[in-house]
Amino acid sequence: MTPQTEAAPRAPLSRGRVLSAAVALADGIGIEALSMRRLAQELGVVPMALYKHVANKEQLLDGMVETVVGEIDPPAPGSHWQGAVRQRILSARAALLGHPWAAQVIRSRTGPTPAVLAHMDSVIGMFRGGGFSVDLTHHVMHALGSRVLGFTQELFDAAPGPGPEGRPAVPPEAAAAYPHVTELAMAAAHDGDSVVGGGCDDQFEFEFALDLLLDGFERLRQKGWTSSARRSRSGGGLIA
Known part of the structure; x- marks a missing residue:
């Protein structure tokens, strides 16, 4: 047997x-x-x-967010604030791209989970350690928004389908009515998996905007920018 x-x-x-x-x-x-x-x-x-x-299901989703955010690389010790913030945010983006559902679930939460709070605290600490005032850091975090976690909400979710030679199909009447939109759509480099619109390179566009923001933040830091001075110059608003 x-x-x-x-x-x-x-x-x-x-x-x-x-x-x-x-x-x-x-x-x-x-x-x-x-x-x-x-x-x-x-x-x-x-x-x-x-x-x-x-x-329950809500606790499960919270825990799943914690698990994904736990994949973000820790800050590189001794780095200049700009490189450290950039690395941290791009690591967050890589973590979320590995789990396409994660950004949707993070947006659905009624408040940040402990891991998300810890990530935000880390990024804030990088700005503070880099010589940013509490005032400037406050507005910097607003400007970054969801980019802190590596994703953005685009103005439109989809672009027109591609026509011949991979270019977006734009009806003649639309091209005549919106010539500048059409010009950009026809001139852009295209990638079929993009969510930005027109098939643009999502990663390039994300890093392009992130670098513009970080460079701008550094210029404001060097100038000693304060929100109170900006408000007084613009009659109460932040936009001069």
């Missing part, structure tokens, strides 16, 4: 294992298809077993 081979013991369920499995599952099937039941099936447990580690 051939002896039966014993099955390898299943790894015990833990919060970390639940969250890692949820992240991997969302990567594979999309965040909309993720459910507690589907996750339990993936882990080979009954759905009730998950609730010992996450109380």
Whole structure:
């Protein structure tokens, strides 16, 4: 009689294992298809077993955000503030690009999770350590917005489909009505996977805007910019 081979013991369920499995599952099937039941099936447990580690779907999503944000590289020690902030933000972008659903879930949270707060605190600390006042840092963080976490909300989600030779198809009547929009759309380099519009290179556009902001922040720091002085010059508003 051939002896039966014993099955390898299943790894015990833990919060970390639940969250890692949820992240991997969302990567594979999309965040909309993720459910507690589907996750339990993936882990080979009954759905009730998950609730010992996450109380509900909202806690699961919070934990998934924590897991993804935990992939962001730590700050490089001893770096100049500008290089350190740039590296930190681009690392955040790489982490979120690895999980296409993550930006949507972060936007859906009612408040920042502890890992997101820790990331923001780190970036703020880089500005403060680089000689930025609390006042300037406050406005810098507003200017960066979601770029701190490596993503932006574009004005339009999609561009016209490509026509011959990979250029966007622009109806003649639209080209006549909006000549400047058409000019840019026809002149831009195109990448079929872009979300920026017109098939532009998303990573290039992100870094282009980020570098403009960081250079501008440094000029303001060197000038000793304050919001109170700017308001007094512009009659109460921030725009002169």
